[in-house]
Amino acid sequence: MSTHPTPAPAAPTGGDPAAATPAGTPSPAAGRGVLYGFGAYLLWGAFPLYFAALAPAGPWEILAHRVVWSLLFCLVLLAATRQLGALRGVLGTRRRALAMTAAGLTIGVNWTIYVAAVTTGHVTEAALGYFLNPLATVVIGVVVLRESLRRWQWVAVGIAAAAAVYLTVDYGQPPWISLALALSFATYGLLKKQVGASVPALHSLTAETVALLPVATGILVWLGTSPTGSTTTHQTFTGHGVGHMLWLASAGVATAIPLLLFAAAASRVTLVTIGLLQFLTPVLQLLVGVLVMGEHLSVSRWIGFAMVWCALVVLMTDTVVAAGRRRRHDRLARAAGGLSGS
Numbered sequence: 001m002s003t004h005p006t007p008a009p010a011a012p013t014g015g016d017p018a019a020a021t022p023a024g025t026p027s028p029a030a031g032r033g034v035l036y037g038f039g040a041y042l043l044w045g046a047f048p049l050y051f052a053a054l055a056p057a058g059p060w061e062i063l064a065h066r067v068v069w070s071l072l073f074c075l076v077l078l079a080a081t082r083q084l085g086a087l088r089g090v091l092g093t094r095r096r097a098l099a100m101t102a103a104g105l106t107i108g109v110n111w112t113i114y115v116a117a118v119t120t121g122h123v124t125e126a127a128l129g130y131f132l133n134p135l136a137t138v139v140i141g142v143v144v145l146r147e148s149l150r151r152w153q154w155v156a157v158g159i160a161a162a163a164a165v166y167l168t169v170d171y172g173q174p175p176w177i178s179l180a181l182a183l184s185f186a187t188y189g190l191l192k193k194q195v196g197a198s199v200p201a202l203h204s205l206t207a208e209t210v211a212l213l214p215v216a217t218g219i220l221v222w223l224g225t226s227p228t229g230s231t232t233t234h235q236t237f238t239g240h241g242v243g244h245m246l247w248l249a250s251a252g253v254a255t256a257i258p259l260l261l262f263a264a265a266a267s268r269v270t271l272v273t274i275g276l277l278q279f280l281t282p283v284l285q286l287l288v289g290v291l292v293m294g295e296h297l298s299v300s301r302w303i304g305f306a307m308v309w310c311a312l313v314v315l316m317t318d319t320v321v322a323a324g325r326r327r328r329h330d331r332l333a334r335a336a337g338g339l340s341g342s
Contacts, residue, residue, distance in 0.1 A: 033268025037277040040261035043254075045284025048126075048293065050254055051118045054247055057236045059116040060219050062251070065237070066111060067216035069252030071209040077202055077256070090203040096195055100204070103191040104211030110184040117177050123289030124297055128167075129181030130282040131308050134275070134315060135160040136186035144190060150322065156315035163307035170300045201263035205256060275319060279312065 054062055078084045090100075117126040138157060141147040149157070168174045195204070223235035237248055266274055286305075289295040297305070 029268045030273075033265045034273065034277070036261045037265030037269060037274060038280070040258040040265060041277050041280040042284070043258040043261070044281040046288070047114075047254075048118045048123045048285055048288045051115050052293065054244075054251075055119065056240065057244075057248060059112055059119055061223055061235055061237070062115045062119075062248070063108065063112050064216040064219040064223070065248040066251040066255055067108070067209050067212045068220075069249050070205065070255040071213060071252070073252030073256050074202060074206040074209065078206060083203070087203060087206060090199055090207055099191055099194045100207045101211040103188055103195065103204075104208030105215075106184055106188045106191060107208060108212045108215060110181060110188060113177065113180050113184065117181070121293070121295060122177055123293055124286055124295050124301075125175060125177040126181060127282040127285035127289060128175065128305060128308065129178040130185070130285065131279070131305070131312060132160065132164075132178055132182035133185050134278070135308075135311060136182040137189055138315070140183075140186045140190055150318060152314055152318035156311045156318070159307060159311035159314065163304055163311065166307060167301075167304040170298075170304060201259050202256070205259055270323070276316060 051062065057065075075084070078087060090096075114126055114129075117123065135157060138149065138153060142149060164175070164179070167178075192204070199207075220235065226234050237245055265277070290297060
């Protein structure tokens with residue numbers, strides 16, 4: 001997909017950024033945060049149209065240019081804001097540097113699969129992958145982090161597993177594109193959690209693209225030395241007009257802007273709000289695939305999608321209810337603390 005991150009593992013510091021004002025109305029910061037988040041997920045949802053416009057470039061060339069131009073764009077922003085010197089501090093310890101490198105390589109795999117899916121007419125399968133992403137994140141939390149699940153979370157995972165089996169039978173094979181996108185992005189979220197929420201989005205993207213730069217350089221050299229033929233193994237940056245060159249060069253802006261909007265949203269609204277907003281992207285991708293790019297979904301595929309949506313409804317309902325319970329518990333704890341201190 002895109003590069004949209006999973007919601008951060010911990011709420012931003014300074015309390016609930018979307019907390020109501022004393023009058024009981026949402027704070028102005030929360031309102032702006034929702035707009036920023038909506039803008040980020042709207043742009044990510046439109047990515048199939050953007051990558052289709054990069055034709056005749058193939059997925060490998062698009063990946064390479066996305067890395068190179070994203071890095072250049074980030075370095076310009078860091079220089080303009082006088083933050084270049086802080087980049088070394090972002091890497092911090094050797095462990096953090098390794099985690100950032102692994103995150104960069106993982107998101108590179110995700111980008112490649114997503115672009116390949118879009119450019120080969122599998123936008124709806126890519127959308128399914130991002131519907132599955134929250135569920136894949138839950139599974140990784142259980143398997144890797146040994147987290148425990150509440151009853152309804154187990155129900156959601158069970159429904160999703162049934163949907164995966166159903167779609168495997170319907171496809172005649174597992175939905176590899178969807179599963180690969182969901183698992184790679186969930187793994188990316190896990191690696192980002194290891195890094196911590198203290199690294200600003202711009203610094204994080206810069207470090208990750210630095211890790212991918214040798215890969216991107218190797219791809220560009222390979223494409224540049226390959227004989228003319230299939231666009232998947234030959235560079236198209238030159239020879240297709242200035243417009244095509246500008247489209248490929250715009251990949252840096254297209255990658256960084258929604259990520260920065262997301263960072264601005266995440267610092268102003270609750271994780272529950274971010275979690276609900278994130279479903280805007282796969283919904284838009286599905287609509288683009290079916291209504292704009294003319295992909296066909298059979299009735300059986302719609303049934304598989306509906307099973308996944310049921311799992312998501314159960315998961316998000318449980319999340320919202322649990323968040324409400326935590327807020328009530330926190331209010332009672334504060335009230336009790338106030339009484340004991342009086």
